[in-house]
Amino acid sequence: MAHDFRTILEAHLPDEDATGRLAQDLATALLPGDLVLLSGDLGAGKTSFARALVRALAGDAEYEVPSPTFPIRVDYAFPRLKLAHVDLYRVAGPDEAEELGLEEVLEDGALVVEWPERFPDWPSARRLEIVLTPEGSGRNVAIAGGEHWQARLARSRAARRFLDAAGWIGAGRNPIVGDASSRAYERVRHDGRVAILMNAPARPEGPALYDGRSYDALAHRALDVRPFLAIDAALREHGFRAPEIFRADAEAGLVLLEDLGGDGLLDAERRPILPRYEAAMECLAAMHAVDWPDTAEGAGGPHKVPPYDREALLVEISLFPDWFSRVRGERAFPSEDLEPFLAAWSGVLGRLDWTARTWVMRDFHSPNILWQDEAEGTDRIGIIDFQDALVGHPAYDVASLAQDARVPMSAEEEARLKRHYLEARRALGSFDEEGFDAAYAILGAQRATKVLGAFTRFAVVEGKPTYQRHREHVKGLLRRNLAHPAMADLKAWYDPYL
Structure with missing residues (x-):
């Protein structure tokens, strides 16, 4: 276990909607190479959580997500991310699990595993452990991971709070394909409204490589969202079709803007x-x-x-x-x-x-x-x-x-x-x-x-x-x-x- 591995979140999820929102928050942070291990007794909600995560990546709340109990492994190739959903309940042991080629999935995709205890030797570098426990009509959740996961989930949860403050409480979140930059984008839906969430935290200036100056400085590359907000306002003022800004937190690098399709x-x-x-x-x-x-x-x-x-x-x-x-x-x-x-x-x-x-x-x-x-x-x-x-x-x-x-x-x-x-x-x-x-x-x-x-x-x-x-x-x-x-x-x- 990596030395930085620790509990990130402990919460009570009162209903399926709350479970789905947490799964969407995780889906927005998911990257190729990530390993998500879902643990809990029968009926704890592992498949419900995985199904909500897959639907978030698909951008479709009605997307058909079969249980992998009998096929054991179900693969998805979404525009933003490839994903394999695996259920090891019927796997006899580690040798049989290895035949599924799970580590190969992590070369260019993400892996979500139910009943991971059937195969104890999981790689630790990009592992996220989620334990679900039924309580009342809902369930408790405990999430643990390394520093990379701590930062990414914290960022995703901050985006959720930003949406709530904007009046989009409980909005559905679907990560979408971004551009060549470090920015990430989501299509968010709430009460029949659709918008785009730009997730663009300020980034540090690159190293000094050219006579003591960075590529960012010489090429005049934006380091935060402030230039975007300013240029957007000017384009719209002069009658050009840049997206309307519904809400922005320039310090946090979060912008809720019009979906132009x-x-x-x-x-x-x-x-x-x-x-x-x-x-x-x-x-x-x-x-x-x-x-x-x-x-x-x-x-x-x-x-x-x-x-x-x-x-x-x-x-x-x-x-x-x-x-x-x-x-x-x-x-x-x-x-x-x-x-x-x-x-x-x-x-x-x-x-x-x-x-x-x-x-x-x-x-x-x-x-x-x-x-x-x-x-x-x-x-x-x-x-x-x-x-x-x-x-x-x-x-x-x-x-x-x-x-x-x-x-x-x-x-x-x-x-x-x-x-x-x-x-x-x-x-x-x-x-x-x-x-x-x-x-x-x-x-x-x-x-x-x-x-x-x-x-x-x-x-x-x-x-x-x-x-x-x-x-x-x-x-x-x-x-x-x-x-x-x-x-x-x-x-x-x-x-x-x-």
């Missing part, structure tokens, strides 16, 4: 719906026609929007030499080439028109755009990810969308989207179209360079290998941008890697 820019086969992409380009054009303030004011206080300056662009580019070659078969980037590579990039970035400025959402692409089918105009484009917004060149977000890193599109489709943006911009007034074309190639190449490094880092450091499936597509995007005359000085640097 789950319909995006892709069809059921995850192919681009080009008319929706074109509507998003019209939205960008409208955003780029706004004279945005330097400081935005939100529920968390004022936020000065940082510049997307040369330092920020270069430190993002550095992700490529730092991480790209950490995939088997890729050519290593020589350390002695780093300084001249970044110097070459600095020269190309110097050709940008730094007076062409707008708010750059920075990740304006398919995962962060929700289609509002009943709306019109720019209201059709729901914008949900903008906490890292900067003041920069308008071409960046246009390239981010037309060169969607997760969605393969032909060069002709990309050109169609870019052309649609230019037509929308012309309709709103004159702008430097020739300078925009060069900036589009430069910033598209910068973004593809950054993404190739970042996606590798997600796979290597954060255990998210699915990002690697976009690797060849992003290389292709980079090749398209390098073909532009504005990128002539950099093309030779990339040839060995593409």
Whole structure:
């Protein structure tokens, strides 16, 4: 038993609803590699607890959850998490239990076990023990785990108290797939209302790696929810479809916000719906026609929007030499080439028109755009990810969308989207179209360079290998941008890697 293993919670659950709420609180904290051991006598409520947990992950209160008593093991593959639900009551001993391949489940999924005492040698690192004891019409519960579980369950219980204080007492909680960040999201339901809970505790600034400064500082990455709240308020004030904030605790990093649905820019086969992409380009054009303030004011206080300056662009580019070659078969980037590579990039970035400025959402692409089918105009484009917004060149977000890193599109489709943006911009007034074309190639190449490094880092450091499936597509995007005359000085640097 790990030295930090201790009791986390002891409580009385008066009815099935209370049991279900606790199971939902646990489901929101569950991660791949977690082992949940449910103990108690027959009729103690182990299967009821497990069933509520599975339904929370499924996002469906009526989801069919069979008892695993006879099949022994039932597997689920939910979008957010894979899970195996196991009942060892009929297992004769440890040898038979080992044949179920339970430890393999923990490599990339979570495991919930009833009657765990049939197999005493459970790994301790990610174990959570839950003991249920009937009492009256309800049951008592005792939960014990290590420090990792103590922190996660404490956070989930704090989120429950936040929802209660917001008037969503007893709300149903369903964890949903998040983004590439450390933020977590839930869809919450109460009395016919639906909202999204953003769980984003402030994170510490990263280590000083670049002449005494961190990547976070140089790239101007948000460390808490205050920038999100401020940018959201400004977008809504100017008529754009960011989610309404129902309640926020900036200090705690908890935000209850409008649910803009789950319909995006892709069809059921995850192919681009080009008319929706074109509507998003019209939205960008409208955003780029706004004279945005330097400081935005939100529920968390004022936020000065940082510049997307040369330092920020270069430190993002550095992700490529730092991480790209950490995939088997890729050519290593020589350390002695780093300084001249970044110097070459600095020269190309110097050709940008730094007076062409707008708010750059920075990740304006398919995962962060929700289609509002009943709306019109720019209201059709729901914008949900903008906490890292900067003041920069308008071409960046246009390239981010037309060169969607997760969605393969032909060069002709990309050109169609870019052309649609230019037509929308012309309709709103004159702008430097020739300078925009060069900036589009430069910033598209910068973004593809950054993404190739970042996606590798997600796979290597954060255990998210699915990002690697976009690797060849992003290389292709980079090749398209390098073909532009504005990128002539950099093309030779990339040839060995593409």
